[in-house]
Amino acid sequence: MKLPFFLASRFVAGETLDVALDKLGEHVHDRSEAIAARDTYIDLVRTLAARSDDGLRNRISIKLSMMGQMIDEDFCEENLRQLLEVAVEHDMFVRLDMEGSDLTQSTLNIFEAVYPDFPNHVGPVLQAMLKRTDRDIDRMCELGVSVRLCKGAYAEPASIAYQDMNQIRERYLDYMERLLQHTDYSGIATHDDQLIGATKDFADRHDIGTDDFEFQMLYGLRRSTQREMAQDGYNMMVYVPYGTEWFPYFSRRLREKKENIWFVLRSLWKG
Incomplete structure (x- = not known):
């Protein structure tokens, strides 16, 4: 049974679009749904571009499985190209979310297919827990x-x-060390104090400026830390998901850290 939406509200911005960066959803198997997802992403780019005076950074994060990746890679690539064409018009960066390991190679295949045509507007996510990531890091460093x-x-x-x-x-x-030295403005996505501290120390020792990378955190987690790091001069991007398909996303947030589970338990206790 799905949990009430209010339990997920710490991690998900809302069920309707106001200002957001990532529409929740995954694993579309119908072409019409994939095209609708593509059009939603395109609308999101245009909406964020129109609100650029609000101080939002020009980027969105997308899931290729919403745009037909599991139907046909060529079909998905064409949908992505149409989105990227609009993103280029508005100088907006598109981050390709990395989903389960069954889609890792496909995601990187599609990324490498479009990257030569949109080198400044698209980039992937890599997961440190996967054993294959070592060679994927090498490849991304080679490309910069x-x-x-x-x-x-x-x-x-x-x-x-x-x-x-x-x-x-x-x-x-x-x-992290390899990315900071060999890639262009990578995102260090973590809420882990040990990793945050090590990243700061490495950047300081190697004269890597705070404008050469950014820290990234999820909406709803470490809010005071996000503010403090921004005040200290570090670039801080907050990943803000929205949409009605919040349950798979929320479930993963619970698996990530014990403190997220305790948050839900406290919410249930309070009624």
């Missing part, structure tokens, strides 16, 4: 692509993903 680096929120088997958090942190730190 802006990457969003996260730990990874999907449940994956030990055969393809690290399970121990200390090991995931170790891989994350290695990937």
Whole structure:
């Protein structure tokens, strides 16, 4: 049974669009739904561009599985190209979310197909927990692509993903260092104080300016930390999801950290 929406409200901005960066949803298997998702993303780009005076950074985050990735990669690529053409018109960056490991190679295939035509307006997400990410980092560094680096929120088997958090942190730190040195304005997506501190220290030691990368956090988590880091001069991007398809997203947030589960329990206790 799906939980009431109010329980997810800490992590999801709203069920209707006001100002947001990522429409929730995934795994579309119908072409008409994929086209509708593409058009929704295009409308989102235009809406954000029209509200640029509000101080929003010009970027959105999308899921290729919403635009027909699981139907046909060529079909999905064409939908993405149409979106990117509009994004270029408004000088808006499009981040390609990384979903489950079954879609990792497909996502990177589609990314590499469109990247030569839109080099300044598209970039992927890589997950530190996946064992394949080491070679994917090498490839993105070779291209100099802006990457969003996260730990990874999907449940994956030990055969393809690290399970121990200390090991995931170790891989994350290695990937962070390589991205900061060899890519253009990558995003360090974490709420982990250990990783945040290590990133700051590495940037300081290697004379990497605060304008050369950004920290990224989820809407609803570490709000005071987000403000403090921005006040300290670091670029801070808040990932703001919205939409009616909030349950899969909310479920992953619960699996990520114990504090998120305690938040739900407190909400239930308060009625």
